[in-house]
Amino acid sequence: MIDFGLSEEQKELQRLAREFALKEIRPHAEEHDRAGKFPREIAKKAFEIGLLNLNIPQNYNGAGLKVLDEVIIAEELSYGCSGISTALAANNLATAPVIIAGNEEQKKKYLGMMTKELTFASYAVTEPQAGSDVAGIQTSAKLVGDEYIINGSKQWITGASEAKWFYVLAKTDPSKGHKGMSAFIVDANTPGVKVGKKEDMMGQRASATHAVIFEEVKIPKLNILGVEGEGFKIAMKAFDHTRPGIAANAVGVARAAMEHAIDYSKTRTSFGVPIAMHQGINFMISDMACEIEAARLLAWQAAWAMDNNIRNTKLAAFAKRFAADTAMKVATDAVQIFGGYGYSNEYPVAKLMRDAKIFQIYEGTSQIQRLIIAKEIFLR
Ligand SMILES: Cc1cc2nc3c(=O)[nH]c(=O)nc-3n(C[C@H](O)[C@H](O)[C@H](O)COP(=O)(O)OP(=O)(O)OC[C@H]3O[C@@H](n4cnc5c(N)ncnc54)[C@H](O)[C@@H]3O)c2cc1C
Missing domain, CATH: 1.10.540.10 (Acyl-CoA dehydrogenase/oxidase, N-terminal domain)
Known part of the structure; x- marks a missing residue:
């Protein structure tokens, strides 16, 4: 039922x-x-x-x-x-x-x-030279006695300046590609951990995104998650848990943008009527409402599957891809409905448009979600 x-x-x-x-x-x-x-x-x-x-x-x-x-x-x-x-x-x-x-x-x-x-804690996987291609990371972890020694740089790490510890993906056996990657917990106060400068971002500017550098960082070997070689699998599995939430975040932005657009379209007049009366405007809002509802249902479905122990990799990618693209489209259309005022930082929709863009990039870009979906369709 x-x-x-x-x-x-x-x-x-x-x-x-x-x-x-x-x-x-x-x-x-x-x-x-x-x-x-x-x-x-x-x-x-x-x-x-x-x-x-x-x-x-x-x-x-x-x-x-x-x-x-x-x-x-x-x-x-x-x-x-x-x-x-x-x-x-x-x-x-x-x-x-x-x-x-x-x-x-x-x-x-x-x-x-x-x-x-x-x-606070942060997820540190992306590197300056490797984002979508996670297997291309260079950070290494070498077991010496009872410790792993970690060397490498991470990029775009949300909340890094506040984090007490990091989840870090590193290569323990570079000859094995993604099967040579392992996952570690690294305390932020370990000697050799350095947080780089804060990125000056287009949107979501409150989220403290930084580079993190690991120089000869020694951590107890007990801080490995699972066993050597399982890091990639763990990092990807984490996304099945979190992508439904990211999709829902995108829905929240889209909903805010739509509400502003509806309110504005009822009060702004052109050609003697509120702009909401023009079909060119109310069709835009009608599409917003429909796509937001669809995005929300996809997010709920992906979450429900995870809660019911049903493999949700494809459903989570559906939700993340669709909700991210919807947020971007809705926020852009909201700016359009505000006309010139939409382009001003004095009105709320400009920020929503800047904020919406990142949903198509972090936790796997919209292209990568499509790759995951295609892989699930053709290879499973
Ligand atoms: C604000 C912000 C916060 C972030 N937070 C975190 C965090 O907390 N932790 C973390 O580890 N990372 C984080 N990231 C990193 C984010 O996950 C990466 O930026 C993202 O995965 C894309 O990687 P990239 O930037 O290296 O782009 P690239 O991988 O270089 O991609 C560039 C472009 O090429 C496209 N592309 C790449 N490969 C393919 C392909 N095979 N087919 C089609 N298109 C392709 C991409 O979709 C993209 O459009 C964050 C990024 C930002 C901007």
């Missing part, structure tokens, strides 16, 4: 997140965007009312929510401001590999750390 209704608990989570987004996020969005300020104070409030680290199991004092619950919350927080919600959600991507592949000791230490007090 198919049921698209939310349970009472889910409606309550949605209400809580929406209220938080409207009261605590949106009023501060512009300031954080302009200054590129990391939203530590907002994160603290989100942590206190239980809107952070939703994916961490209850054994480690987390909320232990289902992916579908996380997705419902993600849409609302991003509806407030996706730069701020991305800063809050970086933890989800860093902790997912630990939840998937960590042993009990690692989970107790690193997941426990996240729930004890406000703590």
Whole structure:
């Protein structure tokens, strides 16, 4: 039986997140965007009312929510401001590999750390020369005695300046391609870990994105996740957990852009009528509403599959690809509906358009989602 209704608990989570987004996020969005300020104070409030680290199991004092619950919350927080919600959600991507592949000791230490007090962690996979082509990374990890020595550079790491630890993908056996990659937890205060300058980004400017450099970084060999050679698999599996949430974040941005476009189109007049009366405008809004609904349903479906132990790689790629492209299209059309005012930073849709673009790039570009979908269609 198919049921698209939310349970009472889910409606309550949605209400809580929406209220938080409207009261605590949106009023501060512009300031954080302009200054590129990391939203530590907002994160603290989100942590206190239980809107952070939703994916961490209850054994480690987390909320232990289902992916579908996380997705419902993600849409609302991003509806407030996706730069701020991305800063809050970086933890989800860093902790997912630990939840998937960590042993009990690692989970107790690193997941426990996240729930004890406000703590940030980052997922460090991308490198200056390798983003989409993850197997092309150069960072190496060599086992010497009881320690791994890590050398290399990571690029575009969300929340890096705030992170207490990093999930790091490195090559332990470069001759084996993606099967020679391993996953590690690296404490940020380990000698040799350096966080580079903050990137001056087009959108989502509150999310503190930096390069991270590892120079002769010695970590205990116990900090490997799983066994040598499993890193690529773990890194990719993490995306099956997190892409439904990223899709929902994109839906939140699209919904905000559509609402602004609807309000504006009712008050702005041309040729003697509100512009909403022109079919050229109301068809644009009609398409926005339809595509946002479809994107949301894809995100929910991908989350539902994960919650029901159904392999969701293709569904998560459907959701991420469609929702990202929808957010970009809706935000661009919202700017169009605002006309010249849409191009001004004094009106909200310009920021939404800048923010929307990144959904087509991070956590796998829209092209890479298409590759994943094609691979699932032709090779499975
Ligand atoms: C704001 C921001 C935050 C980020 N946060 C993180 C983070 O926290 N952790 C992390 O590890 N990474 C992070 N990233 C990195 C992000 O995941 C990569 O930028 C992304 O995967 C693309 O990699 P790239 O930039 O190297 O582009 P490239 O891989 O060089 O791609 C360039 C272009 O070529 C296209 N392309 C590449 N290969 C193919 C192909 N086979 N077929 C068709 N088209 C192709 C791509 O789609 C893209 O359009 C972040 C990036 C940004 C901008």
